[in-house]
Amino acid sequence: MRRQDEAEDLVQLLTPEGERVVHPGYDLDLPKSQYRGLYRDMTLVRRLDREAFALQRLGELGMWIPCLGQEAAQIGSGRALEPDDHVFPSYREHGVAWCRGIPPLTLMGMLRGTTNGGWDPRHTGFHLYTIVLGVQTLHAVGYAMGMRRDGDSSAVVAYFGDGAASEGDVSEAFNFAAVYNAPVVFFCQNNQWAISQPVDRQSRAPIHHRARGYGFPGVRVDGNDVLACLAVTRAALEHARRGDGPFLIEAHTYRMGPHTTSDDPGRYRPAEEVEEWQRKDPIARMRAFLLREELADDAFFREVDEEGDRLALELREGVISMPDPPVDAMFDHVYTGRHTLLEEERAWYAAYLDRFEEPRA
Amino acid sequence: MSAANTITYREAMREAIREALRRDDRVFLMGEDVGAYGGCFAVSLGLLEEFGPERVRDTPLSEAAFVGAGIGAALGGMRPIVEIMTVNFSLLALDQILNNAATLLHMSGGQLNVPLVIRMTTGAGRQLAAQHSHSLEGWYAHIPGLRILAPATVEDARGMLWPALEDPDPVLIFEHGSLYGVSGQPGPGQVDITSAALRRSGKDVTLIAYGGTTGKALAAADVLSAEGTEADVVDLRVLRPLDDATIMESVGRTHRAVIVDEGWRSGGLSAEIGIRIAEQAFYQLDAPIQRVCTAEVPIPYARHLEEAALPQVPSIVAAAREAVAS
Ligand SMILES: Cc1ncc(C[n+]2csc(CCOP(=O)(O)OP(=O)(O)O)c2C)c(N)n1
Ligand SMILES: [Mg+2]
Numbered sequence: 185m186r187r188q189d190e191a192e193d194l195v196q197l198l199t200p201e202g203e204r205v206v207h208p209g210y211d212l213d214l215p216k217s218q219y220r221g222l223y224r225d226m227t228l229v230r231r232l233d234r235e236a237f238a239l240q241r242l243g244e245l246g247m248w249i250p251c252l253g254q255e256a257a258q259i260g261s262g263r264a265l266e267p268d269d270h271v272f273p274s275y276r277e278h279g280v281a282w283c284r285g286i287p288p289l290t291l292m293g294m295l296r297g298t299t300n301g302g303w304d305p306r307h308t309g310f311h312l313y314t315i316v317l318g319v320q321t322l323h324a325v326g327y328a329m330g331m332r333r334d335g336d337s338s339a340v341v342a343y344f345g346d347g348a349a350s351e352g353d354v355s356e357a358f359n360f361a362a363v364y365n366a367p368v369v370f371f372c373q374n375n376q377w378a379i380s381q382p383v384d385r386q387s388r389a390p391i392h393h394r395a396r397g398y399g400f401p402g403v404r405v406d407g408n409d410v411l412a413c414l415a416v417t418r419a420a421l422e423h424a425r426r427g428d429g430p431f432l433i434e435a436h437t438y439r440m441g442p443h444t445t446s447d448d449p450g451r452y453r454p455a456e457e458v459e460e461w462q463r464k465d466p467i468a469r470m471r472a473f474l475l476r477e478e479l480a481d482d483a484f485f486r487e488v489d490e491e492g493d494r495l496a497l498e499l500r501e502g503v504i505s506m507p508d509p510p511v512d513a514m515f516d517h518v519y520t521g522r523h524t525l526l527e528e529e530r531a532w533y534a535a536y537l538d539r540f541e542e543p544r545a
Numbered sequence: 546m547s548a549a550n551t552i553t554y555r556e557a558m559r560e561a562i563r564e565a566l567r568r569d570d571r572v573f574l575m576g577e578d579v580g581a582y583g584g585c586f587a588v589s590l591g592l593l594e595e596f597g598p599e600r601v602r603d604t605p606l607s608e609a610a611f612v613g614a615g616i617g618a619a620l621g622g623m624r625p626i627v628e629i630m631t632v633n634f635s636l637l638a639l640d641q642i643l644n645n646a647a648t649l650l651h652m653s654g655g656q657l658n659v660p661l662v663i664r665m666t667t668g669a670g671r672q673l674a675a676q677h678s679h680s681l682e683g684w685y686a687h688i689p690g691l692r693i694l695a696p697a698t699v700e701d702a703r704g705m706l707w708p709a710l711e712d713p714d715p716v717l718i719f720e721h722g723s724l725y726g727v728s729g730q731p732g733p734g735q736v737d738i739t740s741a742a743l744r745r746s747g748k749d750v751t752l753i754a755y756g757g758t759t760g761k762a763l764a765a766a767d768v769l770s771a772e773g774t775e776a777d778v779v780d781l782r783v784l785r786p787l788d789d790a791t792i793m794e795s796v797g798r799t800h801r802a803v804i805v806d807e808g809w810r811s812g813g814l815s816a817e818i819g820i821r822i823a824e825q826a827f828y829q830l831d832a833p834i835q836r837v838c839t840a841e842v843p844i845p846y847a848r849h850l851e852e853a854a855l856p857q858v859p860s861i862v863a864a865a866r867e868a869v870a871s
Contacts, residue, residue, distance in 0.1 A: 246672045296847075297672075297845075297847025298847070300846070315674070315676045316633070316634065316676050317606055347605075350610075351606055351608075351637070352609050352610070379578050380578045380581050381578060381581075381582075381603055381606070385605065386605045387605070451582065452581045508849060509847060511849060511850060511853045513845075513850060514840060514842050515840070515842060518841070518843065525841055526841065526842075529842075539863065
């Protein structure tokens with residue numbers, strides 16, 4: 185196996201052609217079935233992402249935030265987690281949600297407006313999506329501090345983007361985590377874009393370099409290499425669990441799709457750039473590796489594709505048949521218990537609706 | 546709508562920024578995605594190409610940074626226009642706005658004024674959920690040191706920016722997200738930023754609205770007119786300082802007031818207007834003041850829940866009927 189140069193600033197275990205390389209700092213040796221499992225995860229996540237996108241276009245979802253292209257970063261890091269670890273995602277981490285066992289239909293129900301959230305963060309170890317940029321990094325630190333106080337040997341992973349990294353909250357989270365030695369892994373998916381802003385407009389220095397200034401390690405990993413993402417995240421989680429404090433991972437990846445279903449990236453980025461990243465596709469790379477190492481055959485790939493088709497069909501049918509919540513659901517969950525103001529509003533609203541009912545009855 | 550000279554609210558805003566950039570080289574625009582993308586609501590489309598990256602600046606994603614830097618630039622003699630994507634994200638810069646922009650003049654004994662203009666989108670109705678959709682302009686209208694504008698028409702979108710830039714003190718402009726596509730006449734290009742406007746005259750009830758609810762109030766007035774109730778529609782335009790005279794003049798004629806506010810009722814702008822009417826026109830009132838506000842909940846994401854949570858034409862009509870009936 186080719187060895188990666190120690191000085192190189194990017195941890196890689198698989199080349200874009202699917203060739204296995206050795207890295208001096210990070211290694212991975214998995215049972216055969218797990219290599220196939222990573223491929224399956226990525227492929228199914230891409231399939232569900234594509235299906236959700238199509239459902240939004242059909243008007244069945246209010247919006248969708250595609251994770252196309254970022255499957256390796258999300259599956260690699262997501263599969264490094266132990267059941268008791270806790271994740272604070274941003275809003276694009278459908279792949280991590282998949283690894284935490286969140287049914288994709290539940291994710292879609294949220295973006296359809298059927299539920300708010302819909303999964304139990306405590307049970308799944310996967311917090312709800314966060315929309316205001318960067319805030320979750322602070323929540324992750326506080327959560328991790330609590331885990332340490334309780335003597336848990338678990339750790340927290342906070343996901344955020346290259347754009348969110350510019351928000352003050354993220355820098356403050358870095359410092360807080362370092363000062364309290366909190367067991368938190370900051371996982372930055374640098375997908376090169378923050379809506380229309382390329383990463384070189386966000387940051388002059390590589391994002392992972394920031395960690396050193398706060399007193400903890402920062403590593404850049406090839407975010408389209410699922411093996412490297414898995415190996416580095418495992419190591420980072422080990423570091424946090426050992427009591428060595430926070431760790432920053434910058435996964436170098438690419439947002440292949442639009443920012444959301446409301447965006448048209450053709451307005452701001454060249455097609456050549458997208459084509460260039462297409463050649464580094466995380467799933468094609470893993471497939472090439474599996475073939476090269478004879479870890480999987482055509483029958484396996486066909487099975488996964490068929491499973492994807494079944495999943496897509498199931499999701500489509502599931503989404504379309506989701507019930508709309510009743511209108512007065514808007515008064516739910518503003519406070520934990522009953523609340524006089526909300527009860528007044530609920531009653532007022534019911535009476536208001538009745539006025540429209542009367543003439544018809 | 547007649548096509549002649551008609552432009553959209555979005556284009557009017559863009560034209561206003563363009564004119565300001567041409568007219569005064571101290572003016573520049575900065576914010577998230579304002580350049581290459583043309584703004585997240587396409588307001589600044591084409592301005593980067595026209596004026597270059599020094600004057601139309603895409604910033605890193607940091608509301609505190611670009612508002613704070615805007616204050617610094619204003620202190621240094623520039624005339625920044627800072628765009629914040631939505632009012633919810635202005636909360637990340639609240640310290641800069643409230644503790645700094647609004648207080649520096651006072652705390653410097655009159656030495657340091659902050660000629661900064663901050664534009665932001667406000668309001669709901671676009672299925673963007675509880676962290677993109679609130680109407681917090683009423684909060685900002687609480688703060689001494691700020692002037693708060695809420696253009697509801699194409700003419701105001703076109704005409705408020707320049708006087709805001711000429712104001713030596715910080716001005717916040719709230720653009721309701723549902724208005725960008727509305728068409729109208731841009732007018733002569735400059736308007737006052739001190740008074741409310743009577744958008745429709747009637748004798749039976751006064752509907753007081755602003756920004757995104759002005760159009761709904763006007764539509765409600767049409768419905769009411771068809772059933773024989775003629776409404777005055779007051780568009781507040783300026784939320785701080787409030788133009789009491791226009792409000793009281795109208796209420797003095799109609800003796801009935803309905804306040805429409807997309808903010809929440811408790812402690813909101815509608816409460817402020819209501820108490821001013823009670824203070825200044827109590828003996829003119831023939832009926833209790835009515836309020837139509839947003840349900841006291843975070844703005845829901847599901848479309849039908851969001852619609853139900855907001856003031857709508859039927860709920861404004863219902864409140865006006867109640868006012869007129871009593
Ligand atoms: C505080 C705040 N400001 C602005 C926004 C609007 N916004 C949503 S996503 C986004 C870009 C984020 O880019 P990045 O962090 O790189 O994540 P990515 O979308 O690429 O996954 C922006 C500006 C927001 N949600 N929150
Ligand atoms: Mg990004």
